[in-house]
Amino acid sequence: RKEVEQDPGPFNVPEGATVAFNCTYSNSASQSFFWYRQDCRKEPKLLMSVYSSGNEDGRFTAQLNRASQYISLLIRDSKLSDSATYLCVLEPRGATNKLIFGTGTLLAVQP
Amino acid sequence: EPEVTQTPSHQVTQMGQEVILRCVPISNHLYFYWYRQILGQKVEFLVSFYNNEISEKSEIFDDQFSVERPDGSNFTLKIRSTKLEDSAMYFCASSLGVLNTEAFFGQGTRLTVV
Numbered sequence: 001r002k003e004v005e006q007d008p009g010p011f012n013v014p015e016g017a018t019v020a021f022n023c024t025y026s027n028s029a030s031q032s033f034f035w036y037r038q039d040c041r042k043e044p045k046l047l048m049s050v051y052s053s054g055n056e057d058g059r060f061t062a063q064l065n066r067a068s069q070y071i072s073l074l075i076r077d078s079k080l081s082d083s084a085t086y087l088c089v090l091e092p093r094g095a096t097n098k099l100i101f102g103t104g105t106l107l108a109v110q111p
Numbered sequence: 112e113p114e115v116t117q118t119p120s121h122q123v124t125q126m127g128q129e130v131i132l133r134c135v136p137i138s139n140h141l142y143f144y145w146y147r148q149i150l151g152q153k154v155e156f157l158v159s160f161y162n163n164e165i166s167e168k169s170e171i172f173d174d175q176f177s178v179e180r181p182d183g184s185n186f187t188l189k190i191r192s193t194k195l196e197d198s199a200m201y202f203c204a205s206s207l208g209v210l211n212t213e214a215f216f217g218q219g220t221r222l223t224v225v
Contacts, residue, residue, distance in 0.1 A: 043202055043216035044154060087154070098167055099146075099214060101154040 001026045004102035006088050012108045017078045021105045023071040023088030030100075032091035033064055035073045037084045038104060044087055047073075078109045113137040115217035117203050123223045124193055132188045132220045134203030143186045144204040144214065145178065147171070154202065160186065193224045 005024045013019050025033075033050035048055065050062040050071055061074040071088055085104040092100060116135045124130050136143050145157040158168040160178055175197075177189045186205075190197055203217040 038154075041200075043218050045216070046213050098144075098156050098159055098169075099154075100156065103153040 002102075003027060003100050004088050004090060006102040006105050008103055009106040010108050011105065012110060013078055014110050015078055015080060017109075018074065018076045019078055019107060020075075021073045021086050021088075021107075023073075023102055025069050025071070025088075025090055027090070027092060028066075028069060029093040030090040031093040033071050034089040034091075034099075035060075035062055035071075036087040036089050036101075038087055039084050044089075044101070047086070075107075078107075080109050080111060083107055083109045113215075115203055115205055115215050117201075117217035117220050119220060120218065121221045121223070123225060126195060126224055127192055129189065129191045130193060130222065132190070132201050132203075132222070134186045134188075134217055135184055136186055136203065136205030137207075137215055138184075140205035140207050140215075142166075142206045142209060142214075143178075143180070144206075145188045146202045146204060146216075147199040148202065148219075149196075149199045157188075190222075193222075195224050198222055198224045 003026050011019055035047040036044040037047045038044045048057050048062050050064045052064050054063045059076045063072045085106050087104045088102040090100050118133045143160040146154050148154045156169050158172045159166045175191050179187050200219045200221050202219045204214040206212045206214045
């Protein structure tokens with residue numbers, strides 16, 4: 001089983017739509033979780049950390065379910081500028097900030 | 112806004128040659144990293160570096176690879192005897208600390224081995 005699994009997509013949605021991405025991970029000892037965004041041929045950029053209590057940043061909501069080893073990202077009111085690859089990322093327990101990346105989910109927001 | 116800078120942006124090298132990829136991390140950061148991304152694949156951890164020594168490395172980071180912080184500002188990745196399969200985007204990153212601390216990535220160096 002892969003350490004981090006994501007649906008590669010693409011997710012093609014109209015502007016204004018709500019879209020949700022899911023991610024599962026295999027190592028129950030994973031400590032920290034993040035969503036990164038990567039534009040085509042660019043570097044990954046942190047979108048948000050993911051906490052067990054769930055957290056929201058504007059149009060973005062992230063959830064973590066440790067029991068099911070499942071992470072989600074919800075994007076409301078999609079904008080054209082949201083088009084990118086969304087990377088589910090975890091930091092294993094005890095690691096020195098080594099990040100484990102999923103393959104990413106491609107989102108294309110259509111006008 | 113502080114940023115991680117990498118040079119060159121694109122490097123083409125012949126198989127068997129040595130390359131050095133350069134990075135200037137954010138100035139007050141203490142932890143430095145190299146990641147790579149083969150075209151169409153996921154970002155993969157190579158190595159982390161703290162207090163002038165390697166703190167962790169992946170299976171990918173074998174004897175062909177080495178890292179150095181020669182002058183207190185630059186952080187370099189040396190790849191000896193390059194192979195075709197070393198062609199990838201190499202990202203440098205830095206962070207202030209560990210444990211849920213944001214890692215800032217440079218824009219990457221695209222290495223093409225021909």
